[in-house]
Amino acid sequence: MLYPERLTQFTKEHSDTVAAIACGLLLVLGAIALHLNFLGLALLLLPAAYVIGGYESAREGLTTLFKEKELDVDLLMIVAAVGAASLGLWQREYHLIVDGAILILIFAISGSLEGYAMRRTERSIRSLMSLTPDIAMVLRQGREEEVLISQLKVGDEIVVKPGELIPTDAVIVSGYSSINQAAITGESLPVEKTVGEEVFAGTLNGYGALKLKVHQPPESSLIQRVIKLVEQAQTEEPPSQQFIERFERGYARFIVLAGILLATLPPFLLGWDWETTIYRALTFLVVASPCALMAAIMPTLLSGIANGARQGILFKNGSQLEMMGKVRAIAFDKTGTLTTGIVQVFQVIPAGNYSQADVLKVAATVESVSEHAIGKAIVKAAADLNWVSAVEVQAIPGQGIIGINKDQQVIVGNAAFVQKYVINLPQELQKSASVLEQQGKTVVWVAQGGWGEGENSKFNTDAINRVSTPSFDVIGLIAIADEVRAEAAATIARLKALGVEQIVMLTGDNQRTADSVAQAVGINQVYAELLPEDKLDVIRRLQKQYKTVAMVGDGINDAPALAQASVGIAMGLAGSDVALETADIVLMADRLEKLAVAIALGRRSHRIVKQNIAVALSFIILLLVGNFVGNVNLPIGVIGHEGSTVLVTLSGLRLLK
Numbered sequence: 146m147l148y149p150e151r152l153t154q155f156t157k158e159h160s161d162t163v164a165a166i167a168c169g170l171l172l173v174l175g176a177i178a179l180h181l182n183f184l185g186l187a188l189l190l191l192p193a194a195y196v197i198g199g200y201e202s203a204r205e206g207l208t209t210l211f212k213e214k215e216l217d218v219d220l221l222m223i224v225a226a227v228g229a230a231s232l233g234l235w236q237r238e239y240h241l242i243v244d245g246a247i248l249i250l251i252f253a254i255s256g257s258l259e260g261y262a263m264r265r266t267e268r269s270i271r272s273l274m275s276l277t278p279d280i281a282m283v284l285r286q287g288r289e290e291e292v293l294i295s296q297l298k299v300g301d302e303i304v305v306k307p308g309e310l311i312p313t314d315a316v317i318v319s320g321y322s323s324i325n326q327a328a329i330t331g332e333s334l335p336v337e338k339t340v341g342e343e344v345f346a347g348t349l350n351g352y353g354a355l356k357l358k359v360h361q362p363p364e365s366s367l368i369q370r371v372i373k374l375v376e377q378a379q380t381e382e383p384p385s386q387q388f389i390e391r392f393e394r395g396y397a398r399f400i401v402l403a404g405i406l407l408a409t410l411p412p413f414l415l416g417w418d419w420e421t422t423i424y425r426a427l428t429f430l431v432v433a434s435p436c437a438l439m440a441a442i443m444p445t446l447l448s449g450i451a452n453g454a455r456q457g458i459l460f461k462n463g464s465q466l467e468m469m470g471k472v473r474a475i476a477f478d479k480t481g482t483l484t485t486g487i488v489q490v491f492q493v494i495p496a497g498n499y500s501q502a503d504v505l506k507v508a509a510t511v512e513s514v515s516e517h518a519i520g521k522a523i524v525k526a527a528a529d530l531n532w533v534s535a536v537e538v539q540a541i542p543g544q545g546i547i548g549i550n551k552d553q554q555v556i557v558g559n560a561a562f563v564q565k566y567v568i569n570l571p572q573e574l575q576k577s578a579s580v581l582e583q584q585g586k587t588v589v590w591v592a593q594g595g596w597g598e599g600e601n602s603k604f605n606t607d608a609i610n611r612v613s614t615p616s617f618d619v620i621g622l623i624a625i626a627d628e629v630r631a632e633a634a635a636t637i638a639r640l641k642a643l644g645v646e647q648i649v650m651l652t653g654d655n656q657r658t659a660d661s662v663a664q665a666v667g668i669n670q671v672y673a674e675l676l677p678e679d680k681l682d683v684i685r686r687l688q689k690q691y692k693t694v695a696m697v698g699d700g701i702n703d704a705p706a707l708a709q710a711s712v713g714i715a716m717g718l719a720g721s722d723v724a725l726e727t728a729d730i731v732l733m734a735d736r737l738e739k740l741a742v743a744i745a746l747g748r749r750s751h752r753i754v755k756q757n758i759a760v761a762l763s764f765i766i767l768l769l770v771g772n773f774v775g776n777v778n779l780p781i782g783v784i785g786h787e788g789s790t791v792l793v794t795l796s797g798l799r800l801l802k
Contacts, residue, residue: 168198315357322353432768441757444797470747491626504621764789
């Protein structure tokens with residue numbers, strides 16, 4: 146049972162539905178009263194149906210007329226209904242009052258269904274994002290205090306316990322946990338997060354207690370930006386909708402003029418009686434109104450936006466959903482887009498008699514206790530080898546890491562760091578390192594040995610800085626490179642299968658690095674060593690040849706190209722704030738395979754819009770012809786007109802599946 150306040154809230158949110166139901170009840174009761182010859186009661190109930198069912202349409206129509214000096218279909222419907230009622234009273238043909246009430250009712254039902262479609266679309270989008278809690282537990286002088294999310298400040302430390310929602314975007318300063326990010330990114334599995342990593346508002350903390358530090362205002366959190374983009378998408382109209390609305394205004398004026406002529410000329414030219422003339426003129430106003438045409442586009446596009454959002458594809462507005470279906474060429478940024486931004490071991494070069502496995506095993510002994518991305522990449526590469534973690538490991542930020550493994554002292558780091566302990570780096574390895582670094586690779590040197598017997602045989606802070614005679618050997622180097630996304634090659638193949646005519650890669654990296662990535666993912670056209678303005682020029686050249694061009698990027702340097710492209714697509718997680726703001730579409734989980742989904746969704750949206758327009762125009766033409774040959778009365782015209790509106794609205798909702 147609904148409590149009074151809940152009933153009030155429901156009535157407010159679903160006023161169009163409540164009005165349609167009340168109008169229907171009054172119409173039925175009024176028609177029954179008229180049939181039983183209770184004329185007084187009928188003339189009380191039927192006008193009430195007019196007022197309740199037609200109030201909102203009349204208000205909107207009169208507002209448009211007096212404020213914008215334009216006619217719209219709402220006003221045309223009200224004029225037709227009131228005209229039918231007036232004609233019925235004048236001629237004492239009271240069934241015409243019922244006909245007008247039927248028009249009002251069906252128009253109210255149509256408005257209710259359209260409102261339902263919009264509300265369902267909005268719910269589908271917002272259900273993707275678990276709303277953040279109202280309060281957060283903030284640490285103040287060692288004590289936990291409840292603070293409203295809106296009152297959080299940059300620098301505040303907050304506590305999130307297992308099973309709680311993350312209240313705002315923040316960085317972990319203490320703790321380790323798995324975070325369920327499905328509401329934001331669409332990822333099906335929780336992500337492990339630890340100190341130094343960012344967590345997002347609206348995501349769910351797993352098993353670990355976390356201490357977080359707020360690093361940006363709550364209103365700038367990812368979930369808030371998403372909500373703003375969703376609201377923007379619902380208010381902005383695509384070009385096709387703007388065209389239809391411009392068409393409607395001119396069309397409405399034409400219909401009114403034609404209606405006046407039809408209501409006045411036939412008695413003089415065709416010998417019709419005035420009742421038939423006015424009745425057909427009113428029917429003409431109903432059947433010629435472009436309601437179905439108006440409903441052919443926006444429900445479809447908003448449903449498409451909701452469908453995309455459920456799959457981690459955020460369209461900022463309906464025009465970009467339309468445009469995505471027309472894309473003929475796509476340009477990809479490399480780093481963070483075709484690659485993950487997660488480093489991996491690219492190459493291992495041993496020295497002397499050492500093997501690649503030796504180099505990896507020695508490096509992994511110390512890197513196994515490191516949290517650095519390079520260390521994790523080395524450990525991952527050595528996972529199948531047999532090694533034991535080193536002891537007394539110390540990391541020197543920005544330089545390298547040291548430790549002891551089987552009485553051997555191990556050094557892993559950059560050339561400058563290793564040279565503190567190795568007198569001469571092997572010339573051949575230096576040449577190889579130089580080539581690799583020119584290709585954009587990060588080179589890590591690996592050495593082992595020691596200071597000999599005695600107090601210097603173990604690493605400690607004093608020993609590192611002590612002047613001594615080291616005895617270390619360089620056993621090799623490891624080249625680290627960004628990892629190509631696992632889905633990149635399949636995505637490129639899928640896009641080609643969809644008929645995308647040209648796919649290119651844009652990058653600021655050197656040509657050899659760019660060619661290596663492009664070959665791995667199946668892209669033939671590569672533009673390397675580009676500045677941001679160079680990427681912009683490439684997009685412009687592509688647009689001259691292919692017209693509709695999409696750009697996929699994640700960095701600040703991609704922003705100009707994203708803005709220039711017909712459709713700018715940003716990576717939601719890896720993307721910079723500038724890229725996210727500039728782009729038209731955001732891939733929330735950084736999943737490239739969703740590009741093909743977005744194109745297919747855009748094409749399907751375009752097909753459904755065209756189908757809806759064809760259905761709407763067909764109904765209008767059929768009803769107009771029927772009206773002129775005398776086979777369509779007002780109730781049939783109403784049912785045909787409003788039925789076509791409901792039909793195309795429901796057709797648009799197919800995209801929610």
